Amino acid sequence: MVLEIYRSVENCPVTVTLNRRLILYSDLIKVDLEDVTATSDVRTYYLYSDHLIYCRKQKDKKDGPRKLVYKGSLNLRGAEIRNLQPVLVTKMCEPKKPLFKIKKKPADTVSLPGVEAFGFELITSEANIDAVAPMYFSNASMPPQxxxxxxxxxxxxxTKSLEEQKTWYAAIEKVIKTFNQSSQKH
Incomplete structure (x- = not known):
């Protein structure tokens, strides 16, 4: 499976190795904190035994096949995973309000019955590149923060369902634990 994905994803950085395994893949929605109700940022996520990458479907040409293009990866070393906070879930389920309202309609204020939001939060740690800047630039100074x-x-x-949420949560949690255990041994 790793080889198939490596060949099918354009610019895929995850190469085939003896120890690398594909654990899970699916289309998930990246939630924008500016508009948590938006559901248009759909990405294909691939969880490997040592990587989590995401891709976007890109249309080639007119009526051409859609291909996957690598867009980024999330570093799971030292990461933590959490369930969505109830306040955030409530905001995600709120109906969108129009920018300009001419006349108030009762239908605008009614939320859709049975609409639920499923998913999870990943908190990742990334190296602060700016922290090494003074080593390379003699006059470099940085704000204290x-x-x-x-x-x-x-x-x-x-995610699309509670079941999918639980599956992804458990799989990512397992990969994070494996990373943390291996980093403690070194």
Missing amino acids: MSSGPIKRRHILR
Whole structure:
């Protein structure tokens, strides 16, 4: 499976190795914190035994086949996974309100029955590139908030169902634990 994906994803950085395994893959929605109700940012995520990458479907030409293009990866070393906070789930389920309202309609205020949001949060640590800048640039100075430690990034991913959420949560949690155990041994 790893070889198939390596061949089918354009610019895929995950090469075939003896120890690398594909654990899970699916289309998930990347939640934008500016508009948590938006569901248009659909990406294909691949969880390997040592990587989590995401791709986008890109249409080749007119009526051509859609191909996957590598867009990025999330570093799971030292990451943590959490369930979505109830406040966030409530916001994700709110109906979108129009920018301009001419006349108030009762239908605008009614939320859709049975609409639920499923997903999880990933908090990743990334090396702070700015922290090493003074070593290379003699006159470089940084604000105090940028001077130390890794940068924490929050990624919210939405799944289609509770079952899919539980599957992804358990799989990512297992990969994170494996990373953390292997880093403690070294």
